[in-house]
Amino acid sequence: MPSSTEPLVILARLGAPHGVRGALHVNNAGEHLRRLVGNSIKAVNPTGETNGILTQYFIKGDFTLKRCDMRSVEFAEVTTREAAAALTNAYLAYSLESLRALVQSERREKNPHMADLWYFEMIGLTVLDYESGEPIGSIASVEEMGRNTLVGVTLAAQVGIAIEIPLDYPHWQDVDLAQRQVSLSAWRDF
Secondary structure: OOEEOOOEEEEEEEEEEEOOOOEEEEEOOOHHHHOOOOOEEEEEEEEEEEOOEEEEEEEEEEEEEEEEOOOEEEEOOOOOHHHHHOOOOOEEEEEHHHHHHHHHHHOOOOOOOHHHOOHHHHOOOEEEEOOOOOEEEEEEEEEEOOOOEEEEEEEOOOOOOEEEEEOOOOOEEEEEOOOOEEEEOOHHHO
């Protein structure tokens, strides 16, 4: 199990084997992971994580993502239930540098909408009140809940208090990745 420190983005956590041909249950497999079908992806055991970015981990292997849906994944190199079982509880991760390059090649607009961002891009964004321009807090988490994705915002004025706002909430506005901020109106409803 080689150790590494190249920054990786956590995309999902592998669960138990699914079926007899090497498929695995997967936790939080969203559209972003499906966009990587056909690419090599790392299965790792993390030893250090900050906001969804791994800097210390043990590599279990590099695998070609063959298929992905909301509940399971398959790798071209994993063809038996026993081989899949060896990956249970590993994290699927992809190079931060490669994801940034992929994002740049896909992005047509300078400032995309929140729903167009990768989750790792959202973490740490300062959230501004749309009307006043004052900081509300910062995005601390993004959690996919099947049909809904929740964005956790830790409020600056109330230490330790967080609110969860749906990613598809229509009041996310003015994403500025260069300034690492996003505006939000009607947030007091939460």
